[in-house]
Amino acid sequence: MSSLPNMHDAEPIPAEARAEIDRLLQSGDLFRYTAPEDAPVALLEREFAAMMGSRYALAVSSCSAALFLSLKALGLPRDARVMIPGFTFAAVPSAIVHADCIPVLCEVGENYRIDLGDFEAKLDSVQAVIISHMRGHTSDMDAIMALCDARDIPVIEDAAHSLGTVWGGRKVGTIGRIGCFSFQSYKLVNAGEGGILITDDADIVAQAVILSGAYEHTWKKHVAHGDNTGALAEAFARWQNKLPLYNLRMSNLSAAVIRPQLAHVERRILDGRRNHDFVAERINRSPWIYVPDKLPQEERAPDSLQFNLRSMTRDEMRAFADVAAALGVKVQVFGLSSDNARAFWNWQFLPEMPELPRTRAMLEAACDTRLPARLTLEDCAAVADILVTAAEQVMSETRAYGT
């Protein structure tokens, strides 16, 4: 086997970021509302909205903050019920609890996508929905939007890890009323921390801007561009002094790290997809491994790989992860590690803990491994070899001992 790929490091931040960071350090101008206009955060918002084709964007401290502000801007009352998939990251139900609402979990199938039967069955009991496109896996958004629109239930897209994914020709994050993205280091654009929300709804973004910490008349710095109907200025005037300030703003330094990466998004999407599909095709040939197909309407933008182990006991799955790690590829079985933040039974802060047998069964056999876009196909071949070899080794030992 050739040299082991480096599966962990992120791509270097583009060199252009340095000059801008130096300039900011020199002037000390780190706060988004100090400059009269065109602060790096404001420029990022304009560029991101243009890239996504949405009317408004608000950059904040994390995707979790964007989700929290989205719930607040929808005006949900205390104890409103908000549906999420049972397969997501703990930050998502946490944002709902933080917004004084109650997470309602629906089942997810072995292809990591929302079980539409369970979704529909629970839909009449909720006042809002957050669709987490977990690890970029996109559920049937046509069906979800039709069900929610028929009941006038607002949909927030948690596209934290889905920048660049397309559903039926539409960018994920622009399908629901609000889309939220993350710039945390494990996502496609890396600023260490950061998030952004996008929407076409002036009333929602005006509330989110004020709630995020636009005090006094700083919101005017959000109006300068693109408000040709005056809708945004009107919405701000309506909400002025009516909302608490949670101060979840983004710093200019983060925006300086993010902006030059936007030009690399398209390449990272294409390379990530190439790497994913290459490894998926190879490991799918193993009788012990199964990579679920995407839905036909989806164009993926993956920077990680999920697959299911089949016909293995829990001990064999643990042995598989150990052998793969020893060979150089770290694999996590979502449901086997004791504190995995994507296993719903570990969210012990939930006010109501559901039982989700289908989701549990999926999590107990589903594996997660990083697959950064910067890997070469040679690296990817080595990763695929390691995964197939690890499964083969564990299962041939088991069979030799006749257990």
Ligand SMILES: *Cc1c(COP(=O)(O)O)cnc(C)c1O
């Ligand atoms: C990373 C992630 C989040 C949280 O993003 P932060 O920016 O770290 O708050 C939420 N949902 C999903 C699906 C994620 O992958």
